[in-house]
Amino acid sequence: MPPHETDEPLVARHVLEFPGGYTRTTGPVIGRFLTELRAGRVVGVRTAEGRVLVPPLEYDPATGDAVTDEYVEVGPAGAVTAAAWVPEPRAGHPLDRPFAWALIRLDGADTALVHAVDAGNPKALRPGTRVWPVWRQNRTGHITDISHFAPEVTRIVSPVRPEYRIQAGGALRVFLDGVRRGVFLGGRCATCAKVYVPYRASCPECGGAMEEPVELPDTGTITTFAINNLPDPRAPEVPFVSAYILLDGADIPMIALVGGVPAHEVRQGMRVRAEWLPESERTLSMANVRWFTPTGEPDAEL
Amino acid sequence: MRDVAIVAFAQTRHTGHDTGLSETELILPVINEVKERTGLRRFGFTCSGSCDYLAGAPFSFVAALDALGAWPPISESHVEMDGAWALYEAWVRLQHGDVDSALVYGFGKSSLGDLRTIMTLQLDPYYLEPLGLDQLSVAALQAAALGADRAELDEIVRRSRADGRANPYALDLPAEIPDGFAVEPLKTCDIAPITDGAAAVVLAAGDLAARLCERPAHIRGIAHRTEPHYLGMRDLARSASAAEAARAAGAGKGPIEVAELHAQFAHEELILRRALELPGDTIVNPSGGPLAANPVMATGLIRLGEAARRIHDGTASRAVGHAASGPCLQHNLVTVLEA
Numbered sequence: 001m002p003p004h005e006t007d008e009p010l011v012a013r014h015v016l017e018f019p020g021g022y023t024r025t026t027g028p029v030i031g032r033f034l035t036e037l038r039a040g041r042v043v044g045v046r047t048a049e050g051r052v053l054v055p056p057l058e059y060d061p062a063t064g065d066a067v068t069d070e071y072v073e074v075g076p077a078g079a080v081t082a083a084a085w086v087p088e089p090r091a092g093h094p095l096d097r098p099f100a101w102a103l104i105r106l107d108g109a110d111t112a113l114v115h116a117v118d119a120g121n122p123k124a125l126r127p128g129t130r131v132w133p134v135w136r137q138n139r140t141g142h143i144t145d146i147s148h149f150a151p152e153v154t155r156i157v158s159p160v161r162p163e164y165r166i167q168a169g170g171a172l173r174v175f176l177d178g179v180r181r182g183v184f185l186g187g188r189c190a191t192c193a194k195v196y197v198p199y200r201a202s203c204p205e206c207g208g209a210m211e212e213p214v215e216l217p218d219t220g221t222i223t224t225f226a227i228n229n230l231p232d233p234r235a236p237e238v239p240f241v242s243a244y245i246l247l248d249g250a251d252i253p254m255i256a257l258v259g260g261v262p263a264h265e266v267r268q269g270m271r272v273r274a275e276w277l278p279e280s281e282r283t284l285s286m287a288n289v290r291w292f293t294p295t296g297e298p299d300a301e302l
Numbered sequence: 303m304r305d306v307a308i309v310a311f312a313q314t315r316h317t318g319h320d321t322g323l324s325e326t327e328l329i330l331p332v333i334n335e336v337k338e339r340t341g342l343r344r345f346g347f348t349c350s351g352s353c354d355y356l357a358g359a360p361f362s363f364v365a366a367l368d369a370l371g372a373w374p375p376i377s378e379s380h381v382e383m384d385g386a387w388a389l390y391e392a393w394v395r396l397q398h399g400d401v402d403s404a405l406v407y408g409f410g411k412s413s414l415g416d417l418r419t420i421m422t423l424q425l426d427p428y429y430l431e432p433l434g435l436d437q438l439s440v441a442a443l444q445a446a447a448l449g450a451d452r453a454e455l456d457e458i459v460r461r462s463r464a465d466g467r468a469n470p471y472a473l474d475l476p477a478e479i480p481d482g483f484a485v486e487p488l489k490t491c492d493i494a495p496i497t498d499g500a501a502a503v504v505l506a507a508g509d510l511a512a513r514l515c516e517r518p519a520h521i522r523g524i525a526h527r528t529e530p531h532y533l534g535m536r537d538l539a540r541s542a543s544a545a546e547a548a549r550a551a552g553a554g555k556g557p558i559e560v561a562e563l564h565a566q567f568a569h570e571e572l573i574l575r576r577a578l579e580l581p582g583d584t585i586v587n588p589s590g591g592p593l594a595a596n597p598v599m600a601t602g603l604i605r606l607g608e609a610a611r612r613i614h615d616g617t618a619s620r621a622v623g624h625a626a627s628g629p630c631l632q633h634n635l636v637t638v639l640e641a
């Protein structure tokens with residue numbers, strides 16, 4: 001005999017399969033259940049002692065006696081009695097995304113049905129959670145005619161997105177004209193002399209009329225700020241900082257983004273300056289100010 | 303009732319992977335070992351336990367008969383179950399009174415296929431198997447129904463692995479317990495490892511037992527009970543059938559020094575302890591149990607063999623061997639062994 005060339009093991013792939021699957025007779029009890037499933041109903045069978053078995057068995061598991069021929073429609077909803085979460089579904093599983101297996105006591109049943117629940121996350125299925133069947137469109141009389149169960153509807157998401165066309169009024173128009181030129185326009189109250197920015201038509205404190213707009217520098221001091229962790233289409237990234245900035249010469253802070261500095265380094269009293277878009281890109285919009293960025297000066301006393 | 307005793311037990315050094323040995327090659331050494339230990343070359347009856355689905359070949363147990371010396375024809379039978387039920391059948395056969403010895407063996411190589419999916423085939427073909435309900439999902443449903451304390455489960459895993467490392471036949475599993483869920487709430491560490499292996503036991507009746515073994519492990523009680531297979535028809539947090547089998551076998555009629563439990567998942571040990579009403583001072587699974595080596599279809603027989611071994615070597619005078627079958631401890635066999 002020639003010597004073995006290698007020590008590689010002799011391995012073959014092997015599959016056990018009956019072509020087309022096994023044909024099984026159902027008998028009258030299981031057959032009735034599956035026939036009702038095909039019609040979109042779930043039935044249980046009543047035992048001689050009056051309990052309703054779902055799914056039906058030919059015998060009462062408690063006594064071994066034959067069940068009655070009384071079928072009772074149950075569910076379709078039910079309550080979960082125990083659940084197990086499958087983080088990585090296997091090839092033969094009913095859902096291809098993470099899901100739960102659950103014991104479900106359908107309304108009117110005395111036993112629990114085992115099925116899959118599309119629960120979304122492992123914490124969603126506490127004992128007692130109500131679930132409803134999700135039916136397959138083309139039913140054939142098979143336990144999988146119920147594709148899976150899904151938790152009862154307890155909340156909805158309502159997207160709201162009406163669209164509007166708005167026009168900037170007089171005072172805002174004045175302010176945005178300034179922003180397009182690269183200056184912040186404020187208004188001084190003719191009565192109490194407070195300076196407001198953005199420019200406005202009247203003093204919110206005393207009701208006095210505004211004098212002519214005054215030009216304010218684009219430097220100021222952060223009076224307070226927030227670190228935002230929810231994305232906003234107007235912000236550069238998450239997290240971003242929005243701050244109240246008291247422009248030099250103003251009495252009322254203005255809200256704006258702060259950038260060019262790590263969020264955790266932003267502080268009250270920090271001196272900042274507006275970073276403008278190039279003149280050619282400016283429009284009648286606050287977007288002309290990319291954000292306020294630290295000037296590097298010592299912090300101001302607030 | 304005829305007095306029947308376990309007089310010899312042998313098992314393979316189980317592996318967590320396919321070593322390339324055929325089933326016959328796996329069995330041959332353990333059968334030779336019990337033959338040598340007893341001096342018997344022929345047996346009044348032979349019975350084996352295995353599962354064709356593990357090898358994926360019909361009648362694969364027939365090929366394994368080559369390890370026996372089956373000519374001239376021997377009196378032989380097979381159960382498509384754990385070898386523990388083959389032992390039960392052999393015990394019943396010995397009760398007939400016309401033969402005095404029996405050879406029992408069980409074997410399985412769960413490394414060959416995907417055991418978790420293969421075990422789906424044990425479920426009913428109408429309600430459960432078509433859902434693709436796999437072995438770990440079934441066990442996780444039972445763990446969820448039980449709602450056991452995590453620290454208690456971790457302690458079972460830790461103890462089983464430590465005992466397994468001290469057992470030359472069990473797997474050498476790391477002391478460090480991995481984290482992570484297989485199917486929540488079942489953690490990967492709660493699951494018996496994939497294992498290949500085999501075991502053999504010799505039963506002897508009457509006077510023959512004392513001639514073959516210095517300290518036979520007499521079967522003082524043996525009983526098995528089963529429950530409805532459909533999971534939703536029973537209280538999964540309890541094992542009524544294990545409790546009933548233990549009562550029928552007389553487990554509670556005396557102190558149980560050692561109990562070898564066929565718990566393939568950590569939470570099953572808690573359910574079985576309660577069902578068998580084991581007191582706190584009973585030593586459970588000193589071999590490491592199935593969590594340290596789980597050669598499917600031999601694991602239950604090994605529980606009986608390990609319990610008997612404690613009688614043989616004098617470390618116990620009364621022990622219980624338990625075997626389980628079916629989803630979520632559906633079917634339980636309890637054996638009470640005494641010196």
Ligand SMILES: [Zn+2]
Nearest residue numbers: 189192203206
């Ligand atoms: Zn004023």
